[in-house]
Amino acid sequence: MTITQLHYVLAVAEYQNFTKAAQKVFVTQPTLSMQIQKLEEELEVQIFDRSKKPIELTEVGKKIVEQAKNIVNESDRIQDIVDQQKGFIGGEFKLGIIPTIMPTLLPMFLSNFTKAYPKVKLKIEELHTEAIIEKLNDGHLDAAIAATPLQQESLKERPLYYEPFVAYIPPNHRLAQSKELKVEDLDIDDILLLEDGHCFKEGIINLCKTHKKIEDTKFHLESGSFETLVKLSNEELGMTLLPYLHTLDLQPKYQNNLHSFEEPVPAREVSLIFNKSELKMQIINVLEKSISGVIKGAITFQNVNIISPLKQKV
């Protein structure tokens, strides 16, 4: 058994197709066939059920693939250990970011980061929370930035910052006159929410639930961007909630419609998330440092008493 053979098994398991898998691991299809046969011979067990189309894993095969993932990950980490020792910061790094964080956070740290660590080839992908969890688990992402906690046993979270929510309330709304809002004032039926891989939405829903027991409320609408929400809100369709960093982009004429909360200020916890196997830890560390550094200037609420709605699920 070699690590190479395990790589081959993983490729075939993923693509369910020898030819495609062969391309991905940069060998010809016969090589793949033979090496997998050799491994199956050595273990004296069938890993793949070739009678099925597309090809399928046998029961043992599934377990072997799980274990092979472990081994491949662990073996990748050896180069990692060496890199860390040498202080080498480089290589490909795949980072996932949820849509509601991407546009505000990315411009803040990206150019700084690439200047500081030019050898790191950052590949950034906009993904919803579910996709992030999946891709972190199967190794398609090295790290991600999302609202936390995710309560995933297999993942580790490192909070980067707490982003307060700010209420956007159109002039004729019942709450338009209150200078400082209380969380208790919110009515879930009255808030326009964003569909955002559930994480942002859930955050606010939980926030409301903690004060009003709403079981199965129907939401008026779920939009894809805050821009839309603000416009709908202006059409008197209700108020909405914006993460603080998004309010900075708002046109001046709408800035007056923003109402901040009294303490404890509701906020979302934004974290750097990565696999428990801690691959490429040295890059994750410098990424965290980069982001924390830049965010300190932008979010000045670090010391105020905030509540993170998702935290209450723990």
Added chain:
Amino acid sequence: MTITQLHYVLAVAEYQNFTKAAQKVFVTQPTLSMQIQKLEEELEVQIFDRSKKPIELTEVGKKIVEQAKNIVNESDRIQDIVDQQKGFIGGEFKLGIIPTIMPTLLPMFLSNFTKAYPKVKLKIEELHTEAIIEKLNDGHLDAAIAATPLQQESLKERPLYYEPFVAYIPPNHRLAQSKELKVEDLDIDDILLLEDGHCFKEGIINLCKTHKKIEDTKFHLESGSFETLVKLSNEELGMTLLPYLHTLDLQPKYQNNLHSFEEPVPAREVSLIFNKSELKMQIINVLEKSISGVIKGAITFQNVNIISPLKQKV
């Protein structure tokens, strides 16, 4: 990087000598030298410091060895998965047992076990608790039987049975007349103890400590066998404590000196211990079944209220 190379690294790290390591992995010394050089080239780092005699690991080398152990263990587990699937129970199995359990437990299950699982080549070694912990961690043992809990993060424990302690009190002792003893009656200064890799000793010490705060008592004596303890006890040097199974071997004329405890009966927890990596789990499972089966007949205290002294450390 291949798994074979990692095996070689581990062998050299263990023996600190290429020649001896080569013998252990059944290749010639030049092969070992070359393969390790190749790996060092590939990683672009020195794993061994060859200027030292005997050869030493570099700082990175130590980390690499730790990781290599992981990988080798995890890769061994693949064959394990296959064996488990096939219901194959066999292969070499190295079991460590502490001295105070060995003579009583081993005869009870060994012949049964070897009959039931003839393909398992059991290699049993008598070891003290410290040696057991070390050898379980570095893979020189597959499992062990000792008094628990050990509170070792890296090891798993499965209690096999609770063996009550019985007091052996010579005729002229102050407690000789009491039919049923209470734990509170014990005086640590008055008990002859066995040096047994600390586990048995600690068990009793803790037991006493829970009732009398004794900080740094000097023990009169620490012997190597219960036989000696009983003889010393007969010489009026104090009472002693015996694990229940050992009292069965006592000569009839001494049986009268045995005093059992009132409930809760003090006892030692005897467990099957193995590495968290759960290698050879199928053998560990049948071993547990074998021992549990045979012990049910010997220890009939299963239902009485017992206290395990070591438990209190948790």
Added chain:
DNA sequence: AAAGTTTAATAGAGTAAATCAATAGTTACT
């Protein structure tokens, strides 16, 4: 149903690698 398409297995050749026996270099110790 026959021809075409897709995909995996097999065969044979060439290349790369791992291993060995023999030997040369090193270091430590007397």
Added chain:
DNA sequence: AGTAACTATTGATTTACTCTATTAAACTTT
């Protein structure tokens, strides 16, 4: 300086890996 103990190097041999070309099987399309 001489020796013992040990690792590195060399060159031959064997083994393993990968490739191209081809065959075989299964599934589609006509």
